[in-house]
Each structure stands twice: as C-alpha cells, then as structure tokens.
Amino acid sequence: MSRAVRIGAVCAPVLLAALTAGVMAWAGERRVVTVATALPAVVLLLGVVVSAVIGVVLLIGARRRRVAASRARQSAEAWAAGRATEREEHRRFLARLDHELKNPITAIRATLAGVDPATAPAHVAVIDGQARRLAALVGDLRKLAEIETRPLETEPVDLEMLVRDAVDAVHDQRLETRGRIRIVAERVPWAVPPLPADPDLLALAFDNVLANAVKFSTDGPIEVRLREDAGAVVVEVADTGRGIPADAQEHVFDDLARAANARDVAGSGIGLSLVRTILRRHGGDVDLRSREGAGTVVTLRLPIAR
Incomplete structure (x- = not known):
C-alpha cells in the first residue's frame, strides 16, 4: 500500500463526517443528542484513551530507534568494508612495488659484485651504495605488507x-x-x-x-x-x-x-x-x-x- 493510499484511508472518515455535518447544518438540523454516562465509566474511558496515546508514542519512538540503529549498523559495516578494501589495495600496491623493484636491484648488485673495488671508477661505489639503499627499501616494504596481513600470535x-x-x-x-x-x-x-x-x-x-x-x-x-x-x-x-x-x-x-x-x-x-x-x-x-x-x-x- 502506497503512502498516498494510507493517508487517504486515514483521512477519509474525518472528511466524510465533516461533509455529513455540513449537509445537516445547511438543512437546519438542530436536534441535540444527550448521552448520560456514569463517572466511573468516564474515568475508565479516559484511562483507556491515555494508555492508547502513550502506547502509540512508545511504538513510534521504538520504531525510530530501530531505524536509527539499522542506519548506524549499515554505516559501520560500510565503513569497515571500505577500510578492508583500502588495506587490501595498499597490500597489493606494496606487493607490486616489491616485485617491480626486486629484479632490477638484484641485477645491478650482481653486476657490481664482479667489479674489483680497487680498480673501479668512483661512480661505481655510488651506484653500489644506492643499490643497497633500494634493496633495504624493498625489504622494508615487503615487511610492511607482511605485517598488514599476517595473523597475530598473541x-x-x-x-x-x-x-x-x-x-x-x-x-x-x-x-x-x-x-x-x-x-x-x-x-x-x-x-x-x-x-x-x-x-x-x-x-x-x-x-x-x-x-x-x-x-x-x-x-x-x-x-x-x-x-x-x-x-x-x-x-x-x-x-x-x-x-x-x-x-x-x-x-x-x-x-x-x-x-x-x-x-x-x-x-x-x-x-x-x-x-x-x-x-x-x-x-x-x-x-x-x-x-x-x-x-x-x-x-x-x-x-x-x-
């Protein structure tokens, strides 16, 4: 049932009653209906009405709390899923970087290993130093990727x-x-x-x-x-x-x-x-x-x- 239909169903009795009362008043209807009710019955009826109103208020409040809790849970789940995706993308990036750097660094260091330091030009020592630095960086990146995924041994x-x-x-x-x-x-x-x-x-x-x-x-x-x-x-x-x-x-x-x-x-x-x-x-x-x-x-x- 759509929202418009639900609103119409709620308002229809009031509109019908208002229309009937208007027709009766236009026709000159002046009769008075007097209802005699014992006081205890009035008190009981008043209690029923108040209880009904309180019940409706509590139900509305409970529904709003459920909706708010559901939205908060969905938001938390979405945030957690986003964090997990971000961590996985970061891990894959580090793994790719490790793979791309490892082979050329190994080749450079293997080439330099065959050079005699006593006869090598000065720039060879610089190349060797930078290759060692890159090798250490690759090792640190690999270590970081492993730490992000390895199970904790507590x-x-x-x-x-x-x-x-x-x-x-x-x-x-x-x-x-x-x-x-x-x-x-x-x-x-x-x-x-x-x-x-x-x-x-x-x-x-x-x-x-x-x-x-x-x-x-x-x-x-x-x-x-x-x-x-x-x-x-x-x-x-x-x-x-x-x-x-x-x-x-x-x-x-x-x-x-x-x-x-x-x-x-x-x-x-x-x-x-x-x-x-x-x-x-x-x-x-x-x-x-x-x-x-x-x-x-x-x-x-x-x-x-x-």
Whole structure:
C-alpha cells in the first residue's frame, strides 16, 4: 500500500463526517443528542484513551530507534568494508612495488659484485651504495605488507620487559647510547599489567621508535616512559633531537614520508608507518608531539583488554 493510499484511508472518515455535518447544518438540523454516562465509566474511558496515546508514542519512538540503529549498523559495516578494501589495495600496491623493484636491484648488485673495488671508477661505489639503499627499501616494504596481513600470535606480554630488551639491543648496537637512555616505569600504586599482544611485532615497533630517537638525537638524553591510563598502556619515547617541522608532522606516518630536515640521515621513511600498522592491528594507535630544534615525543597507546 502506497503512502498516498494510507493517508487517504486515514483521512477519509474525518472528511466524510465533516461533509455529513455540513449537509445537516445547511438543512437546519438542530436536534441535540444527550448521552448520560456514569463517572466511573468516564474515568475508565479516559484511562483507556491515555494508555492508547502513550502506547502509540512508545511504538513510534521504538520504531525510530530501530531505524536509527539499522542506519548506524549499515554505516559501520560500510565503513569497515571500505577500510578492508583500502588495506587490501595498499597490500597489493606494496606487493607490486616489491616485485617491480626486486629484479632490477638484484641485477645491478650482481653486476657490481664482479667489479674489483680497487680498480673501479668512483661512480661505481655510488651506484653500489644506492643499490643497497633500494634493496633495504624493498625489504622494508615487503615487511610492511607482511605485517598488514599476517595473523597475530598473541600472548600475555610484559611491556616493561619488552621495552628494556629494546633498550638493551640499542645499547649493544650503539655503545655511545649507554647512559643516555632512561626508562621510567610507573609502579605506584600498581605496576603496568601484562596485555595480550604479539611480542615480536611490538618489539619491532619499539625498535623502530627507539632507532629514530637515537638517529635524530645524537648527544642528548632519551626517556622511555611507561604508564597505565584509562584502560590502556601508554609508552612514550621522548628525545631532545632536532625535532620535526610543524608542516611535516601530519605526514610522518605516511609510507615513505620524510621531513625536510631528515634528508641527511639514512632511512627509508617506512619506520613510523610500520609502527602505526602494528599498533592499529592491536587495537591501539600512535601519535607524536614535536618542536623543531627541541625534540620529539612519540606516544604509543595499547588497550589492556581487547
């Protein structure tokens, strides 16, 4: 039944009654109908009418809530489907890029391997260095594509222990960092609890953030702060390095993004994108605050219960 038909069916009795009353009035009908009803019956009838009105209002409200919930669910499903499509397209792009770059880089490096460094022209060393850099970039892209799709192998993880292992690894690789990196773990009134996570992926995220702090803070202190906040574990890595220009901060988590003042430092621009992917796969996220010439604070937030 169409909407117009439904409206007509509702309004027809009123229009018919109005027409009949008009004809009777025009004909001079003046008779009065008096209906005597006991007061209890009037009260009962009034209660029935009020109940009917309330029932109709509640039914209308319930229907509106169902419609709103249905629309919200459809919107959420559409958003999730769009995100899944976007991630799949991103993964395919990285796979294509890996495939297209891998073979020419392998050919270049194989050719250079047969050249004697003692007799080779100076530009050969430059070519070899750039080929190595591209090979490292391809490896990082492949790693990012794998992280986006590999199943999480979760287990209870002690984040403080994971952070200390990451700091120890930095100390072993770069002896000059000893004494510069300080860990501040909250223990009062309670310690940060373990949380379900993939320890290998989280270790990779911490390694990347610490590596950035060390690269861009050559001689100042670095603090790693660990605390619980509103149902999440928060890890902050703060350095006193060169900082990030304000106009580049919103792009530093994009693939291959590098700030203008970081071009003189070796890197692929994949590290922070990889960190964000790992955190979001765990239901968390990462952001940063930075001031050029003063330093940077990278904040990683992970939910305690997923």
